[in-house]
Amino acid sequence: MKTQLNQNYIKRILTIAIPIMLSSLISQLQMMIDRIFIGRLSLESMSAVGNATTPMWTTMDIIFSLTTGATILVSQAYGAGENEKAQKIMASLFKYNNVSGVVLFLFWFLCPQVAFRMMRVDESIIGMSIDYAKYFAPIFILTGIGASVNCLLQVCQKTKIMVWYGVVRSLANVLLDYIMIFGHFGCPAMGVKGAALATTIAELLGDVIILVYVLQSKELPFKPTMQQIMASTFRPYLETIKLGIPSAGENFAWNMGNLYLIVMLNQISVEAAGIHSIIFGVELIAVVLVGSIGNATLTLAGYETGSKNIGGVWSVVWNSALLSWGISLLNLLLFIAIPSQILGLFTTDETVIGAAGLYLLIVGLDLFPKSGNIIFGSGIKGYGEPGWMLKTQLFGTAFVVIGSTILVMVFHMGIIQIFCLVVADETVRFVLNNWKLQKIRKDALRVIPEKIKP
Numbered sequence: 285m286k287t288q289l290n291q292n293y294i295k296r297i298l299t300i301a302i303p304i305m306l307s308s309l310i311s312q313l314q315m316m317i318d319r320i321f322i323g324r325l326s327l328e329s330m331s332a333v334g335n336a337t338t339p340m341w342t343t344m345d346i347i348f349s350l351t352t353g354a355t356i357l358v359s360q361a362y363g364a365g366e367n368e369k370a371q372k373i374m375a376s377l378f379k380y381n382n383v384s385g386v387v388l389f390l391f392w393f394l395c396p397q398v399a400f401r402m403m404r405v406d407e408s409i410i411g412m413s414i415d416y417a418k419y420f421a422p423i424f425i426l427t428g429i430g431a432s433v434n435c436l437l438q439v440c441q442k443t444k445i446m447v448w449y450g451v452v453r454s455l456a457n458v459l460l461d462y463i464m465i466f467g468h469f470g471c472p473a474m475g476v477k478g479a480a481l482a483t484t485i486a487e488l489l490g491d492v493i494i495l496v497y498v499l500q501s502k503e504l505p506f507k508p509t510m511q512q513i514m515a516s517t518f519r520p521y522l523e524t525i526k527l528g529i530p531s532a533g534e535n536f537a538w539n540m541g542n543l544y545l546i547v548m549l550n551q552i553s554v555e556a557a558g559i560h561s562i563i564f565g566v567e568l569i570a571v572v573l574v575g576s577i578g579n580a581t582l583t584l585a586g587y588e589t590g591s592k593n594i595g596g597v598w599s600v601v602w603n604s605a606l607l608s609w610g611i612s613l614l615n616l617l618l619f620i621a622i623p624s625q626i627l628g629l630f631t632t633d634e635t636v637i638g639a640a641g642l643y644l645l646i647v648g649l650d651l652f653p654k655s656g657n658i659i660f661g662s663g664i665k666g667y668g669e670p671g672w673m674l675k676t677q678l679f680g681t682a683f684v685v686i687g688s689t690i691l692v693m694v695f696h697m698g699i700i701q702i703f704c705l706v707v708a709d710e711t712v713r714f715v716l717n718n719w720k721l722q723k724i725r726k727d728a729l730r731v732i733p734e735k736i737k738p
Contacts, residue, residue: 290599290603293603294607296580296584296600297577297584297603297607299441299580300438300583300584301576301579301607303444303445303446304446304576304579305576305577306447307443307446307447307449307450308450308572308573308575308576309450309569310451310454311572313569314453314454314457314486315568316566316569318458318461318482319561319562319565319630321465321466322476323562323630323632324632325465325476327554327555327558327631328408328409328554329409329412329476330561330562331406331409331554331555331561332405332409332410332412333412333413333416333479334560335400335409335410335557336412336413336417336420336480338543339400339543340392340417342536342539342540342543343388343391343392343424344388344423344424345536346532346535346536347381347384347385347388347427348431348434349528349532349535349536350384350431350525350529350531350532351377351381351434352527352528352531352582352670353525353527353529354374354432355435355438355582356527356582356665356668356670357370357373357524357586358373358435358586359586359587359589359590360586360587360589362506362586362587362590363586363591363593364591366590367506370439370506371506371507371512372508372516372520373521373523373524374507375513375515375516376517376524377432377524378429378508378513378516380518381428381429381431381432382429383428385425385426385429386424386428388424388427389421389425392417392418392420392421392424393418393421396417396418397410397414400414403550406550408554409554415476415477416476418480419480420480421484422484422488423483423487423488426491430491430494436506437504438579440506440507441583442501442503448493449490449491449494450490452486453486453489453490456482456485457482460481460482460485461478461479461482463478464477464479464481465479465482466478527670528670530670530671530674531670531674533674534673534674537674537677537680537681538681541684541685541709544681544684544688548688548692548693548702549699551692552698552699556698556699558631559636562631563627563643563644563703565630566626566627566630566644567647567650570651571651573611574608574611574612574651574658577608578604578658579662580604581600581659581663582665584600584666585601585662585667586666588666589666597663597725598663598725600663601659601660601662604659609652609656611651611655612651612652612655615648616645616648616649616652619644619645620644623640623641623643623644623645624638624640624641626640627643627644628640643700643703646700646704646707647703649707650703650706653707653710653713654710654714656718657710657713657714657717660714660721664720664721667724669724672717673717676713676720677713679713679716680709680710680712680713683712684705684706684709687705687708688705691705
């Protein structure tokens with residue numbers, strides 16, 4: 285088994301991942317500032333936003349997950365030298381990937397209370413959650429085309445524009461947060477509604493940057509023309525959906541597990557849900573960095589699969605894993621060194637700050653198996669087998685649902701035990717995903733001799 289560092293693959297991974305990483309980091313820092321502002325209002329406001337954003341991002345993630353199938357197919361076509369096929373897939377994706385966004389906009393704008401009541405959001409904060417959802421809902425209108433553009437940029441390895449997208453979006457959001465949440469420069473203090481509206485306006489400004497670049501760029505070999513988009517048939521999109529549905533199901537199941545955790549935390553207390561929102565908001569910064577490497581892993585694994593370079597797929601995965609575990613280690617050290625200072629940014633609650641060390645130690649340890657699942661899962665999908673990740677995630681969701689129910693409803697345990705349950709889930713699934721990736725590789729090598737490209 286070849287597990288050595290490969291400078292060529294490291295460079296190719298980072299070429300794709302770093303711009304996405306910087307954009308995501310900028311966006312996460314902006315979201316962190318957003319949470320700091322909201323946390324200054326009250327812990328109840330933080331809980332209301334956490335209850336609102338979790339299901340909304342879950343539904344938005346479905347569209348991006350369905351687009352994973354297109355990323356796999358276009359990458360494999362690119363690796364096989366079938367550029368015309370790749371362009372046809374992109375044309376169909378742009379045409380048919382937008383209906384879901386409009387449907388989701390209508391749901392979250394007109395009847396968000398349906399979701400929140402199913403989640404058993406406390407009556408004391410459900411009004412704030414509904415307000416946030418209504419002001420955030422317009423973002424869904426451009427989600428379909430945004431997912432298509434992300435696929436195009438990632439496969440063409442032209443992701444540098446994402447940095448400018450992140451800068452514009454984040455600076456606008458922070459400024460608008462300051463103005464709209466607290467009421468400055470003549471704007472009324474809108475609280476939670478202001479936070480949602482600021483995010484919506486900033487997101488639309490960032491989308492304009494991306495769309496202008498795509499329309500003007502001549503460096504995107506698979507960019508379809510408007511004529512090709514209008515003339516495209518549904519069949520290529522259907523093929524992407526077949527591969528995308530398992531990924532969408534996987535992410536949906538993962539998010540459903542998180543939603544259920546919030547339901548259980550709401551049973552403990554409103555404060556418990558707020559703490560969850562803070563802690564996993566901190567962890568999310570590391571997760572999006574690893575996710576950027578996962579995006580590169582998926583693209584390059586698909587490319588190497590298309591070019592029948594099985595050894596190259598494993599090298600991509602292994603080098604990506606080492607980069608991701610390095611990020612996890614740095615985060616764990618930071619969480620151990622200054623836990624109180626980190627949580628002190630988000631809340632003035634002395635009880636929460638006092639328990640900061642234990643909370644952050646648990647999620648810091650959680651990053652290692654979680655990073656492994658992201659990277660190894662991307663490798664499995666790049667091979668063209670996303671169905672396996674759906675199976676392991678369904679197992680994980682069942683594990684979390686059953687486990688959290690027993691811990692909270694039977695043994696009346698608290699938030700620490702819930703956090704430990706999440707670590708156990710990620711660890712078990714990483715073991716399963718590692719075994720599957722090794723099996724796929726061995727099976728493939730029986731048919732295609734291994735080779736490593738220089």
